[in-house]
Amino acid sequence: MQPSPSIGIVGAGLAGACAAFALHRQAHVEVFEATDATNQAFRATGGLFHPLMTRRARPNWQHEAALTALEQLLAEVGDQVPVRRGLLRVAFDERQAADFREAACAYPHWVQWLSPEAVRERFPQVRAPYGALWISQGGALSANRLIDVLLARSGVPVHRPVRVVDWEETSRQVLLHTDRGDTHAFDYVILAPGYGYRLHPELARLPFQAVKGQVISLAGPASLATLPLVLATVHLVPSDGLLFVGSSYEPAFTDLAPSDAQTHRLWQEATRWVPEVMQGTVVAALTGVRVIRPRRPLPVLSPLPGRQRLWLFSGLGSRGLLYAPLLASWLPEALREPERLPAAVRL
Ligand SMILES: Cc1cc2nc3c(=O)[nH]c(=O)nc-3n(C[C@H](O)[C@H](O)[C@H](O)COP(=O)(O)OP(=O)(O)OC[C@H]3O[C@@H](n4cnc5c(N)ncnc54)[C@H](O)[C@@H]3O)c2cc1C
The missing domain is CATH 3.50.50.60 (FAD/NAD(P)-binding domain)
Incomplete structure (x- = not known):
């Protein structure tokens, strides 16, 4: 041996x-x-995962194998790492809604198309004027x-x-x-x-290229805790009594400090999809850096x-x-x- x-x-x-x-x-x-x-x-990280992460909701490279590997890992660690399942991916314009409807036809085992009315009925807190995808194979967990x-x-x-x-x-x-x-x-x-x-x-x-990202956490009305995971121009992830909103995408940056301008922008964007976020209070702002091959x-x-x-x-x-x-x-x-x-x- x-x-x-x-x-x-x-x-x-x-x-x-x-x-x-x-x-x-x-x-x-x-x-x-x-x-x-x-x-x-x-x-800082959003902690989100799902198999159709491209803007047009097309499958990612090796998506099946990647999800299987993640699920195997989660099965091994068991309930030590809580996972929130299901993700509402809100279309941010009509063009994206058309792509999402196509994705729902092509990958019915992963995603379901929800019209604006269906979103209103199922998730009354969320505004989805162009409709949304419900991604049952998606979710969120704490990467830390x-x-x-x-x-x-x-x-x-x-x-x-x-x-x-x-x-x-x-x-x-x-x-x-x-x-x-x-x-x-x-x-x-x-x-x-x-x-x-x-x-x-x-x-x-x-x-490689480095891209800074900022995430904010908000304390808000108790009803925010019942939000689904939402992904639109920003993501909204309820966790531990707070709402995490992210993330910025800053390829040109000089330092890693969180900025008030990004905090404001993230908060504004979040209220676009979930108006109740307006009543929240920003508790913290965190930044991190993604490394990509451009x-x-x-x-x-x-x-x-x-x-x-x-x-x-x-x-x-x-x-x-x-x-x-x-x-x-x-x-x-x-x-x-x-x-x-x-x-x-x-x-
Ligand atoms: C704002 C933001 C939101 C994100 N949201 C998501 C998301 O929703 N879903 C998702 O899947 N991904 C998300 N990501 C991406 C994800 O966080 C990264 O892909 C992941 O953290 C990269 O992991 P890594 O181990 O390569 O690097 P890192 O997490 O950066 O870890 C590298 C580690 O190496 C250590 N290190 C560096 N140099 C040395 C050295 N010389 N000696 C010893 N230690 C060293 C560092 O201290 C660090 O702890 C997000 C990223 C950001 C910034």
């Missing part, structure tokens, strides 16, 4: 946590995370909670706050150097640093160019929940046989 490989994972975000969970049974895994646990709790549970269930050591500052690959191993001044050797290393990619010259030259908007799971033992898992964009579990599930085999990975996710 071959000894289990040792694998270092850099970054305890969604990609790193899913990778740790997928690998912990076959390998000795250790995770390095630059921030402390308190910071992680404030990572999922990350915590996956790391805890894997039982792997998480070194935090420890920033990996550099790495070296030899023919037999990868050495990780940390900001504590120590070095750790592994058979393989998976870099899952999210926006941290820009701090490493080997990653900064890859064709010309090829698919995630990346790949050895770095010219490397064998040093891998990158990134580029999840706004579809982290859909793609992180799927790509992570490929890892155990892919580390042995990288050529079996779909070309679409390789660098």
